[in-house]
Amino acid sequence: MDTATKHLSVTPVEAGSIITPKGFCAAGIHTGVKRYRLDLGVIYCEVPASSAAVYTLNKVQAAPLKVTKESIAKEGKLQAIIVNSGNANACTGIKGIEDAYSMRSSTADVFKIPEHYVAVSSTGVIGEFLQIDKIINGIKKIKALTQVKFDSAERFNEAILTTDTINKRACFRTTIDGKTVTFGGAAKGSGMIDPNMATMLAYITTDANIEPDWLQVALSEVVDETFNRITVDGDTSTNDTVVTMASGLANNQSLTKDHPDWEHFVLGLKMTCEHLAKKIARDGEGATKLIEVQVSGAKNDEEAGKVAKAIVGSDLVKSAIYGTDANWGRIICAIGYSGADINPETIDISIGEIQTLQDSMPLPFSEEEATQYLTTENIVISVDLKVGEGFGKAWGCDLTYDYVRINAGYRT
Template sequence: MKEIKGGVCAAKGFFANGIYSGIKKKKTSKDLAIIYSESLCNAAAVYTQNKVCGANIIVSKENLKNGKAKAIICNSGNANTCNKDGIEKAKAMCKGVAEYLKISEKDVAVASTGVIGVPLQVELIIKNIKPLIDKAKNSAEASKNAANAIMTTDTFIKEIAFAFEIGGKTVKIGGIAKGSGMIHPNMATLLAFITTDANISQKLLQKALREDIKNTYNMINVDGDTSTNDMVVALSNGEAKNPIIDREGNNYKIFCKALNMVNTYLCKSMAKDGEGATKLIECEAINSKDIETARKISKSVISSNLLKAAIFGCDMNWGRIACAIGYADCKFDINKVAINVSSKFGNMNVFEKGYGLKFDEKKALKILKEKEIKITVNMNSGKNKATAWGCDLTYDYVKINGSYRS
């Protein structure tokens, strides 16, 4: 696997762009993005589990029911959720793209993110579809423009791409994402768009995405809130001309590894960019009796607001880690568990066989002052492992969300 430039435009045949349309108040902010393929793609998607879902979720689910798509349009600054005319406006966005690209409305996925309950000024989007698509390119800059246009409270763009080989052909895969707050996926509380020129069947593309989110998007937490709007969409147009991946052999495993690398990078970026965050927290549960226990333990630890606050304050309060392990919904023997906390500065064992260990407070402070903190929970009960990502909880998180609508 080789990291390359290009984001969602790294793969052959994909174009993108992002512009300002007037949805956001700040004219210096982009708020409308397009991603499309020259040829029809196999499409896979996963959606928020929030029972109050955005109009974009309803429309995209219907449009992608046949597993095909050619374009994705996304606006930021307005969620188009809980509005009486929301579905009508989401469909209008699809229609506008379809008419300009001369494709079926059913081949367009639509996404919206931002404030809930505010009517969407869809006319601003419709009149900007022409300049949006006219300037769309297959370039690294175009991908960055699209990544910028889907952001809300994000502080930096999130994109990545990789090249790999299948059947003697170079295959590329790339993705962009947004997510800073309202992050506690069960899928999902974010937007992520993945493009690949891999020749893979829709059935296996969907399976690969559905399985991978269990170890990536479903393993991040910023604030414990599951959003109403968000989704992950993957498009594959087959332009790499590799032998079709239509069975779960070695080529499928190679593709899944590449997909996981894209998703893992995007997830860590979102956790790192949590609203007001100053530190990335990674928790790896190792030597677990099964994968599900490892997932629940690691996710429970990074979801603890008390731990998040302690990490912000550089307080080696291992009791909060043990507490979070203890209320995870799974069975284990706490007397076998060991906890280690580490960073670039060094590492420290703080808990073993049910009891805390003495440690050097000065060394602990230096470990926790780093920007990336890792917590390793050794279950000492098997061979399975899982990793989850979160961030610290800061004063700025309250400031940002105390005035989100303004």
């Protein structure tokens, strides 16, 4: 479902955040793991919240993922998520697992909740042990800060960042059973971005009433159309996680696919995730532009998404966008190797409002106008395959000299 088709049922909350839904608070603190910036964050819910998660498909998975999977599998409920940045706690063996469990048990102790009500996330450098003493000391101090509402969400957002240049937040509202239901979100991600998923952490809160199994159904569907449609550099990380918590405090009737407002809930969740996904794509390491690819006329939505992802993931397309070169040949090349079922003779391509290809034949266009359009910050590439009714989008960024500079010296 294209979000534009039902946008009126969900509205943005401009000043909203991860703590806007009923029942949630957050905090961020500096523990000394990073030299100056905040490096430990927590989200806390006043009640056990229905929870669901989606994880990286990388077969090398960091220790916190194992702990979080175990927590959610126990009961489908969470009350706290503890997140450290600066160190991924990945490829750290038995000690890494022990440290992740220590983060979980310390958080449970501080908030006086069962250990399996705590999820753990880490992000940063791979292959180095956590400075666990600093993190545990930070956990002991962080509870008091959750009671301070002023800028607490922003402090959480800052605490989870690595090479990101901006905080990434989202908030939307919809109506279910006549009750206002709110979604809040926070995310980090800038490099190693090619989800299924990426070096990307995302946390979604909502006050909707929904059981864990149905929340998982909704989250899995939404992630496939949002976070799994962004790419920066084609690398898939060891730590990627999306976690959703639903407090139920909106007091709507419990949501299932048979609920008349189910689509409103899924759309609210989707718009929150899409907003965060686009923020991640735009904040790609060294990026200067957000690229959105819209594909219509595919055999189905999945095929459309596959084509869109191939285009936005092409280093040649990304380089051309950076260089303000309207090289549509690179776009059709990506379409051809996408693996989708296409007709090579029926493809239309437009860059912004400038159509460059019709039925796979080049059209005359103003190179000067195209170059001018490509200097703008938000670039839209539209493709019509004309083989079906499928529609899909994907997001990415341009590939710049700064991407190489940042990653050439990541550890130094």
